[in-house]
Amino acid sequence: MKKYIDLHTHSTVSDGSWTPTRIVDRAKKYGLSVIAITDHDAVDGIDEEAEAARKVGIDYIPGIEISTAWCHGRMHILGYFIDNHSQSIEELLKKLQDSRKDRVFKICERLKALGMDVPPDLVFEIAGNAHSVGRPHIATAMIKLGFISNLQTAFNKYLSYGKSAYVTRWAPTPKDAIDIIHNAGGIASIAHCGVTEGCIDNMPKLLPLGLDSVEVYYPFHKPHQIEYLKKFAKDNNLAVSGGSDCHGTVRGEPLLGIYKVPYEVYEILSEYHRRKSEA
Numbered sequence: 001m002k003k004y005i006d007l008h009t010h011s012t013v014s015d016g017s018w019t020p021t022r023i024v025d026r027a028k029k030y031g032l033s034v035i036a037i038t039d040h041d042a043v044d045g046i047d048e049e050a051e052a053a054r055k056v057g058i059d060y061i062p063g064i065e066i067s068t069a070w071c072h073g074r075m076h077i078l079g080y081f082i083d084n085h086s087q088s089i090e091e092l093l094k095k096l097q098d099s100r101k102d103r104v105f106k107i108c109e110r111l112k113a114l115g116m117d118v119p120p121d122l123v124f125e126i127a128g129n130a131h132s133v134g135r136p137h138i139a140t141a142m143i144k145l146g147f148i149s150n151l152q153t154a155f156n157k158y159l160s161y162g163k164s165a166y167v168t169r170w171a172p173t174p175k176d177a178i179d180i181i182h183n184a185g186g187i188a189s190i191a192h193c194g195v196t197e198g199c200i201d202n203m204p205k206l207l208p209l210g211l212d213s214v215e216v217y218y219p220f221h222k223p224h225q226i227e228y229l230k231k232f233a234k235d236n237n238l239a240v241s242g243g244s245d246c247h248g249t250v251r252g253e254p255l256l257g258i259y260k261v262p263y264e265v266y267e268i269l270s271e272y273h274r275r276k277s278e279a
Contacts, residue, residue, distance in 0.1 A: 004260035005034035007061060007269070008078065008191070008215065008243025011049075014039035014132040017248030023256065024052035024060070030257025034266045036080065036243065038063040041096040042131040043084035059266075064089070065191060066177040067096070071198045072161040073168060075190070077177040078215060078241060081273045082186035089184045092172065093131075099170040100133050107138055110165040111158065116147045135159045136250060151250070175209045182210060187273050189213035189241040194225035207236055212276070213269060217242025219259045239272035240265055 009023055010016035018026070020037055027035040035058060037049045046062045053060040064079045082089060101124075108120045122141045127133040139154035148154050158165040172180070178188040188211055193199040195218070203214070216229045217240070233240050242265050244255035 003033040003263035004031065005263055005266045006032055006243045006246070006256055006259070006261060007034070007036040007038070007063065007080070007241050007266070008065070008218075008245045009035065009037050009256055010039055010065075010245070010247045011037050011045045012128065012130060013037075013042045013045035014130055015134050015136040015247060015250070017250040018254075020045035020048040021052040023246075023248075024049055024056060024058065026254075026256050028056040028058055032058065032257060032260070033263055034059040034061065036061040036063040038065040038078055038243070040065050040076075040132045040134065041067060041093055041100065043082070043089060043093065044131050046084040061266075061269075062186075064181075066092070066181070067171045068174045068177050069171045070174055070202060071196050073171055074161070074196045075174060075199055075202070076192070076196070077174060077181065078189040078191045078213075079177075079181035079184065079186045080189060080213075080241065080269060082181060082184040084184075086184040088180045092176075092180050095170065096172075097131055097133075103167050103169040104133055104138065106167040107135070107159070107165050110167065111138075111142070111147075114158070114164060116142065116145070118142055118145060118147070136247075140250075174206055178206075178210045185277070187212035187239065187269070187276060189215055189239070189269075191215045192218050192220070192245065193229065194218065194221040200225075200228070203232060211238065212272060213239035213241050215242055216240040217261045217265065219244055219255055239269045241269055 011020045066077045068075045111118045127137040139151045142148050181188045214233045242261035244259040246256035
């Protein structure tokens with residue numbers, strides 16, 4: 001029987017709607033053999049993920065998705081096989097999470113100037129136990145207050161790059177992110193290049209920075225992009241990764257268990273990590 005995996009998911013620790021345990025349970029239900037929870041700028045769900053995976057008998061990879069300062073802040077670096085308790089990870093996440101909180105206050109100020117009074121306290125209440133509060137939580141607050149009808153409208157009109165309420169925040173450079181992942185014992189994979197403006201053009205610049213892998217399999221990558229990314233990885237001796245980028249139900253159709261990545265990707269990624277660890 002063919003086996004499948006999903007190495008890109010988000011839980012309630014960042015901006016997903018499912019707990020780490022529920023993600024693992026759904027992965028098991030839908031026949032996945034390996035799961036990775038890669039929360040935005042947060043690792044607090046990994047210990048719960050590990051326990052849940054052990055109970056249901058599937059493998060997991062401790063992971064993270066780090067936002068960087070390239071491509072208008074949309075170039076994301078996935079870290080796999082990391083030590084989530086490493087000092088380098090903890091120091092980075094403290095800075096990132098503080099910058100996210102500061103950004104909430106600034107965006108809410110802009111929204112208020114536009115006639116939409118969105119109290120930061122409401123945003124933090126909606127975020128709940130999330131350690132990486134972000135724009136989706138602000139958008140949810142806007143919906144709750146009746147200012148807009150759905151998340152996509154919030155981003156299209158106000159919260160996306162270049163829109164009236166958009167605010168930049170501090171983020172590490174790709175080199176910093178890759179170095180921190182390496183210091184935590186992991187390998188670094190660039191995320192969803194096919195849907196991030198400018199990302200594919202900048203991929204060659206990441207090679208001398210220590211990039212290890214490319215996220216080839218992604219639900220919104222077009223067939224020609226998948227082929228290009230596979231060739232780029234092969235030509236540069238990189239591993240490949242892939243996943244659904246599922247956030248639960250907060251963004252509509254949950255893709256976890258629906259979008260399946262071949263098990264061979266896990267084997268390639270694991271072998272790459274093993275060789276690098278032994279080098």
